[in-house]
Amino acid sequence: MKFSQMPYERVDFNKVEEEFTQLMKEFKEARNGEEQFAVHRKYYELRDRVDTLMTIAHIRHDVNTADEFYSAEQDYYDEESPRYSNMVINYEKLLYESPYRNVLEDKIGLVAFKNMELSQKSMQEKLIPLVQEENALTTAYEKIPASAEFDWDGEKVNISRLKAYLKNPDRNVRRKAWEKFSAFFKAHEGELDDIYDKLVKNRTKQAKELGYENYVELGYYRMNRNCYTREQVEAFRDQVKKDFVPFVEKLHDRRRQRLGLDKLSFIDEGVYFKEGNPNPVGTPEEILEAGQRMYGQLSPETKEFFDFMMENELFDVLGRNNKRVGGYMTYLPVYRSPFIFANFNGTSADVDVITHECGHAFQGYLSGMDEIREHGDITMETAECHSMSMEFFTEKWMDWFFGDKADAYREMHFEDAMMFIPYGCMVDEFQHIVYANPDLTPAQRKEAWSRLEKEYKPHLDYEGDEFFGKGGYWQQQHHIYSFPFYYIDYVIAQTVAFEYKLWMDEDFEAAWKSYLKLCRLSAADFFNNMIKEVGLKLPFEEGCLKEMAGKLEKKLTKEA
Structure with missing residues (x-):
C-alpha cells in the first residue's frame, strides 16, 4: 500500500491496555509452551497494529513539524508511549518467567530473552512521568533546528539547504554559511543549554529511581x-x-x-x-530512478526490495521548510514496509540516502519476512553495519549518480x-x-x-x-x-x-x-x-x- 493511502487513527491506549490484560490472562492460563506461543502470536498482531499507527503519525509529523494535527498527535504519543512501553514490559515479564521458557526460547531465541532482561532493568511504571517529560524535551529540541530559516541571497532556506553552502568550493561562501549556522545556535544557546540540562537531570533521576549510580548504566540497558x-x-x-x-x-x-x-x-x-x-548530476527523481536501476543489478533480493519501495512511495526525501532535519529509516509492520525519510539538498548526501538508509531499509525488508518479530529487534551497532556496508557495496555504480x-x-x-x-x-x-x-x-x-x-x-x-x-x-x-x-x-x-x-x-x-x-x-x-x-x-x-x-x-x- 502507498504511504499516502495508509489510514490513520489515534491509538486508544485504554483499549490497548484492555487487550494486554486479556493477552496476559490467556498466557497465564495456557497449559504448555505451544499454547503460550499461540498467545504470543496475538501479541505480535497487537504490537504491529499499535506500532504502525504510531509510526505513521511520527513520519507525518516529521515531514511538516508545523502541521497542527500531527504535532498534536506527536505530543499525545510523547505522553502515552511510556505507558505503552510499560504494558509491553509487563507482558514480556510473563514470557521471561514462563514455566515453559525452554519451549519459548526455542521459538524466539536467547537474544530475545536477554533483551527482555535489559528492558526490565530499564523501565518501571514509576518512571512514566519522567519518561513523558524526557519525550517532551527531546521533541522541543528537535523543533528548534527544524524551525530554522536563513536569508540567503534573497531566499529563505532551512538548515538542510544551508548545509550545502557549508561545503561550497568558494571559501567566502563557506565562511558566510558557517557564520549563519553558528549564529543560529548562538541565538538559541540559552534554550539549548536549558533543554539539555533538564534532560541530563531527568535521565539521572530515572537512573537513581531504579537504583543506579548514574544514567550511564541505565543508558546501556536502554541501548x-x-x-x-x-x-x-x-x-x-x-x-x-x-x-x-x-x-x-x-x-x-x-x-x-x-x-x-x-x-x-x-x-x-x-x-x-x-x-x-x-555533487550528484541528476534531479531527486533521477537519483531515485538511478537507485532503482542500481539495486536491480546488485542482486535479485535488492531489486525486489527497491521496486517495492518505489511502487509504494516509501520515500520522503525532498528538503522543505518546517521539515525535521536529518534522515532515518523506520518500519511499518502491518504493511511490511520500510520507510525512508531524508532532506535532499543537492549534495552527495542525497546519494548517501540511497545507499546508507537503503541499507537499513533492505535489512528491514528482509527481516519483515521472518515470522518471529523478535528477530527484527536488532541492536543499533548491527543496524548500522547494514547501512554503512551498503555504502561500499554500491560504490561501483556511482558513475550513474556523479x-x-x-x-x-x-x-x-x-x-x-x-x-x-x-x-x-x-x-x-x-x-x-x-x-x-x-x-x-x-x-x-x-x-x-x-x-x-x-x-x-x-x-x-x-x-x-x-x-x-x-x-x-x-x-x-x-x-x-x-x-x-x-x-x-x-x-x-x-x-x-x-x-x-x-x-x-x-x-x-x-x-x-x-x-x-x-x-x-x-x-x-x-x-x-x-x-x-x-x-x-x-x-x-x-x-x-x-x-x-x-x-x-x-x-x-x-x-x-
Missing part, C-alpha cells in the same frame, strides 16, 4: 547492549585515540594540501577538493568514512563524561567538548568563532539530545564496513554473500557471535584498530 560492556567500549575508544587518530590526522593534512591551504579552518571541514565536493566525478566521490567517501571514526568516539566519550558528572554546568560541558576536540581532532581550528569555538558544536548533533549513547554504534559499524570494503575489493561475491547472511540473521544471534559467523573480525579485539589503520593506509598509498 540493548546485550553482548559487550562499557569497559570494552572504553578500550575501543582508547584504541582509536592511540592508533587511528594519528592516521586520520595524516588524511586531514593530505586534504589540506589538496585544497591548497597553509592551514585548515573549521570552515574547511567536510571539503575534499579545491573545485568543490562532487558522472565524471564518480572517482572523486569514491575517494571522498572513503576518506570521510575514516575521518568519522574519531568524531564518533568523541561524541560517545562526551556523553559518558556528562552522565557520569550530571551536575556539570553548561559552561563545563562545553569545556569538556573542547578538551575532547583537541584529543580526537587536533587539526581543528575554530578561528575564535563565538559559538563553535567555545565548545558548542555538539549542540547541533541531535543524537546527543534525543538518542543518548547511540553514536558509538556508528563507529563500531564503520569498522565492520571497512572489513567488508577490504574484502569486496578482493572478492565481491564472497563479501556480498556474507553481508546478505548478516542481514538475514538480524537479531537471531548476538552481535559478537554474528560478526564471527559471517567471517569478520570483532572490532573490540585488541589491536583491531591498529591493523585496520595499517591496511587502509596501505590501500590509500597503493591507489595514490
Whole structure:
C-alpha cells in the first residue's frame, strides 16, 4: 500500500491496555509452551497494529513539524508511549518467567530473552512521568533546528539547504554559511543549554529511581547492549585515540594540501577538493530512478526490495521548510514496509540516502519476512553495519549518480568514512563524561567538548568563532539530545564496513554473500557471535584498530 493511502487513527491506549490484560490472562492460563506461543502470536498482531499507527503519525509529523494535527498527535504519543512501553514490559515479564521458557526460547531465541532482561532493568511504571517529560524535551529540541530559516541571497532556506553552502568550493561562501549556522545556535544557546540540562537531570533521576549510580548504566540497558560492556567500549575508544587518530590526522593534512591551504579552518571541514565536493548530476527523481536501476543489478533480493519501495512511495526525501532535519529509516509492520525519510539538498548526501538508509531499509525488508518479530529487534551497532556496508557495496555504480566525478566521490567517501571514526568516539566519550558528572554546568560541558576536540581532532581550528569555538558544536548533533549513547554504534559499524570494503575489493561475491547472511540473521544471534559467523573480525579485539589503520593506509598509498 502507498504511504499516502495508509489510514490513520489515534491509538486508544485504554483499549490497548484492555487487550494486554486479556493477552496476559490467556498466557497465564495456557497449559504448555505451544499454547503460550499461540498467545504470543496475538501479541505480535497487537504490537504491529499499535506500532504502525504510531509510526505513521511520527513520519507525518516529521515531514511538516508545523502541521497542527500531527504535532498534536506527536505530543499525545510523547505522553502515552511510556505507558505503552510499560504494558509491553509487563507482558514480556510473563514470557521471561514462563514455566515453559525452554519451549519459548526455542521459538524466539536467547537474544530475545536477554533483551527482555535489559528492558526490565530499564523501565518501571514509576518512571512514566519522567519518561513523558524526557519525550517532551527531546521533541522541543528537535523543533528548534527544524524551525530554522536563513536569508540567503534573497531566499529563505532551512538548515538542510544551508548545509550545502557549508561545503561550497568558494571559501567566502563557506565562511558566510558557517557564520549563519553558528549564529543560529548562538541565538538559541540559552534554550539549548536549558533543554539539555533538564534532560541530563531527568535521565539521572530515572537512573537513581531504579537504583543506579548514574544514567550511564541505565543508558546501556536502554541501548540493548546485550553482548559487550562499557569497559570494552572504553578500550575501543582508547584504541582509536592511540592508533587511528594519528592516521586520520595524516588524511586531514593530505586534504589540506589538496585544497591548497597553509592551514585548515573549521570552515574547511567536510571539503575534499579545491573545485568543490562532487555533487550528484541528476534531479531527486533521477537519483531515485538511478537507485532503482542500481539495486536491480546488485542482486535479485535488492531489486525486489527497491521496486517495492518505489511502487509504494516509501520515500520522503525532498528538503522543505518546517521539515525535521536529518534522515532515518523506520518500519511499518502491518504493511511490511520500510520507510525512508531524508532532506535532499543537492549534495552527495542525497546519494548517501540511497545507499546508507537503503541499507537499513533492505535489512528491514528482509527481516519483515521472518515470522518471529523478535528477530527484527536488532541492536543499533548491527543496524548500522547494514547501512554503512551498503555504502561500499554500491560504490561501483556511482558513475550513474556523479558522472565524471564518480572517482572523486569514491575517494571522498572513503576518506570521510575514516575521518568519522574519531568524531564518533568523541561524541560517545562526551556523553559518558556528562552522565557520569550530571551536575556539570553548561559552561563545563562545553569545556569538556573542547578538551575532547583537541584529543580526537587536533587539526581543528575554530578561528575564535563565538559559538563553535567555545565548545558548542555538539549542540547541533541531535543524537546527543534525543538518542543518548547511540553514536558509538556508528563507529563500531564503520569498522565492520571497512572489513567488508577490504574484502569486496578482493572478492565481491564472497563479501556480498556474507553481508546478505548478516542481514538475514538480524537479531537471531548476538552481535559478537554474528560478526564471527559471517567471517569478520570483532572490532573490540585488541589491536583491531591498529591493523585496520595499517591496511587502509596501505590501500590509500597503493591507489595514490
